[in-house]
Amino acid sequence: MDQMVSIILSIVFxxxxxxxxxxxxxxxxxxxxxxxxxxxCDSYVDVAVDGGGLTVAQTNSLIADLEQLATGVTVTxxxxxxxxxxxxKGSVSFKVEATYSRSSIVGMIVRQTKTYPFVYQKTFAHxxxxxx
Amino acid sequence: xxxxxxxxxxxxxxxxxxIGGIVVFFLIILPVVSQIIERHRVNIIxxxxxxxxxxxxxxxxxxxxxxxxxxxxxxxDSVEFRAFFESYLAKNxxxxxxxxxxxxxxxxxxxxxxELDFHGSAELPFTSPVxxxxxxxxxxxxxxxxxxxxxxxxxxxxxxxxxSEFHYTFxxxxxxxxxx
Numbered sequence: 001m002d003q004m005v006s007i008i009l010s011i012v013f014x015x016x017x018x019x020x021x022x023x024x025x026x027x028x029x030x031x032x033x034x035x036x037x038x039x040x041c042d043s044y045v046d047v048a049v050d051g052g053g054l055t056v057a058q059t060n061s062l063i064a065d066l067e068q069l070a071t072g073v074t075v076t077x078x079x080x081x082x083x084x085x086x087x088x089k090g091s092v093s094f095k096v097e098a099t100y101s102r103s104s105i106v107g108m109i110v111r112q113t114k115t116y117p118f119v120y121q122k123t124f125a126h127x128x129x130x131x132x
Numbered sequence: 133x134x135x136x137x138x139x140x141x142x143x144x145x146x147x148x149x150x151i152g153g154i155v156v157f158f159l160i161i162l163p164v165v166s167q168i169i170e171r172h173r174v175n176i177i178x179x180x181x182x183x184x185x186x187x188x189x190x191x192x193x194x195x196x197x198x199x200x201x202x203x204x205x206x207x208x209d210s211v212e213f214r215a216f217f218e219s220y221l222a223k224n225x226x227x228x229x230x231x232x233x234x235x236x237x238x239x240x241x242x243x244x245x246x247e248l249d250f251h252g253s254a255e256l257p258f259t260s261p262v263x264x265x266x267x268x269x270x271x272x273x274x275x276x277x278x279x280x281x282x283x284x285x286x287x288x289x290x291x292x293x294x295x296s297e298f299h300y301t302f303x304x305x306x307x308x309x310x311x312x
Contacts, residue, residue, distance in 0.1 A: 006149050013153040017161060024165050028172070035176050042183050049190065089194055119236070122183065123223040125191035 026104055030116045033070055033100060040065050041096055041120040048094050052126040053081035062096070072101045073118075086126045095121040166285035174300060177238045177280060184224035185304045189272050192216035193308065214248055221245075241279025241297060249273050262303045271307040278302055 044062045048054050054062065063075045079095040086092050098118040106112045195216040222229055226237040233239050251258060252270050259266045260273075282290055282298040290298070 009149045009153070013149070013156075017157070020157075020161065020165075024169070028169060031169075031172065031176070035172070035179070038176070038179060038183075042179070045183065045187070049187070121224075121226075122187055124187040124220065125194040127190060127194040 023105070029102070030100055033073070034116075034118055036069055037066060037073070037098065037118050038120055040069065041094075041122075045094055045122055045124075048080065048083075048092060049124060049127070051083040052086045052090075053083040053092050054094075055083045058083070066096070066098060070100070074099050074101070088126060090126045092124050092126050093121075094123070095119070163285050166283050170283040170286060173283070174280065177278065177300070178302065180238055181225065181276065181278065181302050182304060184221055185274050185276070185302075186306060187224055188217050188220035189274065189306055191220040210248075210250070213250075214245075217248060218245070239278045240281040243279075244277040245274070246277055246301075247273060247275035260305050263305065265305070267305075267307045269307050271305055273305040274303070276302045276304075 040062070044054065044058065047058060051058075059078060059080055062080075063078065066075050067073050075096060075098045077095075077097045079093055081092045081094070096119070099115050100118055101113055101115045103111045104114045106114075192213050196213060218231065219229075221227065221243070222231060225239065225243065226234050227239075227243060228234055231243040231245075233241065233243075250270065250272055251267075256270070257266055257268050258271070278300045280298050280300055281287070286298065
């Protein structure tokens, strides 16, 4: 009888461990995705540093890259200085706001759509002269 | 061998399984998971800080007039340079003007600039002791002290030994861009 209880307890323990691991993965997914989101934005910041902002095509490409990151990522707004419009030493702004919606476990058998806001914001001085 | 014997002798002992499970969970699974999450969090903060410091340095250089590309040297007012640097660092790390964190900041305490130095031509070539990179043109070195709240498990251990915060020292160096 004791042996049977031990087996049941072992199974319960393994199930609890698995539930814990699934819970951790559920919680860490948005964090991991935010890291990837920042990495993509960083690469476009390098382009913006060189050009004093982004062109319309580059901004659209950024939005497309971010939305391809994962299902549920939607870019809600961008505030990025347009290339060629910021004077030398002028402040170049680079702000991207997005949301990430995913179905998350909120109870033993209940799933609910949760939305996480992603914001990336950088400001820097334009280092190139604009020749008219 | 002895452990194996103990387990074999207590194969049907329910309390041993319960205690064993609790010990495995709290002493192995929780610390490992906690450590993985914390390392990932520190990496995110580190990457964000790299970008912020890089942009702040380049913006501060641009904000000064005295850059001389030909001599590859920079005669600058370090107080003014530091003010520009701090201003851009604050904007890019979501800090207040005094470098204390706002609600959106990734760090949990005031950022302290321990080092913000310019190394001119006289010191070249120079190999960074931290990154191992060799610089053949003037460069800036920055050392920041970031305060990051400890994760659940680390916090419990730190409280036991009387430490209340988790410091992370960030070092970054960048050579002076000659194309600005």
